Amino acid sequence: MRLLKASERAARPWKNGGGVTFDVASFPENATLDSFAWRISIAEVATDGPFSRFEGIDRSTAILAGEGFRLTFGDGRVENLRLDAPAFAYPGDIATDCILLGGPVRDLNVMTRRGVYRHRLRLVSGDCVVECEAVLVCPRGAARITTAGRATITLHENDAVVLSSQRFHGDEPVWLVELIPV
Numbered sequence: 001m002r003l004l005k006a007s008e009r010a011a012r013p014w015k016n017g018g019g020v021t022f023d024v025a026s027f028p029e030n031a032t033l034d035s036f037a038w039r040i041s042i043a044e045v046a047t048d049g050p051f052s053r054f055e056g057i058d059r060s061t062a063i064l065a066g067e068g069f070r071l072t073f074g075d076g077r078v079e080n081l082r083l084d085a086p087a088f089a090y091p092g093d094i095a096t097d098c099i100l101l102g103g104p105v106r107d108l109n110v111m112t113r114r115g116v117y118r119h120r121l122r123l124v125s126g127d128c129v130v131e132c133e134a135v136l137v138c139p140r141g142a143a144r145i146t147t148a149g150r151a152t153i154t155l156h157e158n159d160a161v162v163l164s165s166q167r168f169h170g171d172e173p174v175w176l177v178e179l180i181p182v
Contacts, residue, residue, distance in 0.1 A: 001145070001147065001151060001153050001161050001162065001163060001164055002161065002162040002164070003153060003155075003159065003160075003161055004024055004025055004135075004159065004160040004161065004162065005159055006022070006042075006156070006157065006158035006159050006160075009022040009023060009024070009042075010022070011044075014043070014052050015033055015052035015053075015054070016050060016051075016052040016053075018047070018049045018050065018051075018052070019043055019044055019045055019046060019047070019049075020043070020044050021041045021042065021043040021044075021109075022041060022042045022043075022158075023039070023040075023041050024040040024041055024042060024135070024137065024160045025039075025040045025135055025160065025162060026038065026039040026040070027039075027117075027133075027179075033054070036111070036113065037112070037113050037116045037117050038110070038111065038112045038113070038116075038117045038119065038179050039109075039110070039111045039112075040108070040109070040110050040111075040135055040137070040160070040177055041108075041109045041111075042064065042106060042107070042108055042109070042137075042158055043106070043107050043109060044104065044105075044106055045066075045069060045098060045100065045104065045105045045106070045107060046104045047100070048097075048098060048099045048100055049097070049098060050095070050096065050097050050098070051071070051096040051097070051098055053092065053093055053094075053095065053096075054092035054093060054111060055092075055093045056092075056093060056113060056114050056115075057091075057092035057093060057111045057112065057113060057114065058089065058090075058091060058092060058111070058112050058114055058118065058119070059089070059090060059091075059092040059109060059110060059111045059112075060087045060088065060089040060090075060109070060110045060119065060120075060121040061081060061087060061088055061090075061107050061108065061109050061110075062081070062085075062086075062087035062088075062107065062108045062121060062123070062139075062175060063081050063082055063083045063084075063085065063105060063106075063107055063108075064083075064106040064107060064108050064139045064140070064158070065083070065105065065106040065139075065140065066083065066100075066102070066103060066104055066105035066106060067082065067083065067100075067101045067102030067103060067105070068080060068081050068082035068083055068085070068101045068102070068105060069081055069098045069099060069100050069101055069105055069107075070098070070099045070101060071088070071090070071096055071097070071098055072096070072097045072099070073090065073094050073095065073096055074094050074095030074096070075094060080101065081107075082101070084123075086122070086123070087108075087110075087121040087122065087123075087175075089121070092111060106158075108121070108137055108139075108175055110177050112179065115182055116181070116182055117179055117180060117181055117182060118180050118182055119177060119178060119179050119180065120176075120177075120178040120180075121175060121176070121177055121178075122175070122176055122178075123139075123173050123174070123175055123176075124170065124173065124174060124175075124176045125143075125170050125171070125172060125173040125174065126169065126170065127167075127168075127169050128167070128168055128169070128170065128176065129166060129167050130163070130166050130176065130178055131166060132178050132179060132180045132181075133162075133163075133178070133179040133180075133181075134162075134163040134166070134176060134177060134178050134179065135160055135161070135162050135163070135176075135177040135179070136155065136160060136161050136163065136168075136170070136174045136175065136176055136177070137155075137158065137159075137160045137174060137175040137177065138155035138156060138157055138158065138159050138160070138172075138174050138175075139157070139158075139173065139174070139175060140157045141156075141157060141172060142154055142155065142156050142157075142172065143155045143170050143171060143172035143173070143174050144170070144171045144172070145161060145168055145169070145170050145174070146168065146169045147163070147164075147167065147168050148166075148167035148168070155174065
């Protein structure tokens with residue numbers, strides 16, 4: 001397991017300059033916004049406005065803190081994302097506007113380059129098995145993760161861990177990011 005501490009991340013502006021984001025992990029390591037195969041980040045959304053567009057990218061978003069927001073897409077779809085609701089998957093290359101539902105929001109974003117990787121983002125706890133690359137993100141509080149080999153690590157709010165074992169137990173809910181090569 002490789003721990004990725006929230007306290008060690010630096011804020012950087014969104015691609016469109018509308019907010020700030022904290023990179024959790026990407027592949028290949030140190031990839032740019034134009035060259036990543038997959039990317040996981042946590043964003044602070046403080047105002048209404050457009051999301052950055054990412055051509056050829058599929059993305060999923062889950063709310064980590066705050067009431068949530070409404071996404072309106074260029075094709076007319078509208079989705080409300082709320083705290084503790086399932087993650088929402090959508091194409092990153094479609095125009096997307098955000099309206100906050102009750103103040104600032106912190107969200108978890110997973111992006112994969114179409115045709116290179118695909119992903120799944122889901123909230124899990126208890127015993128889990130994954131059959132691909134995986135990253136866990138603690139949404140709040142603390143969660144103890146134990147692998148099949150009995151290695152244990154405690155994640156605190158917004159900490160993440162890259163799994164080297166495919167079988168684990170989490171004592172509190174964590175977001176599981178499964179990254180599947182195409």
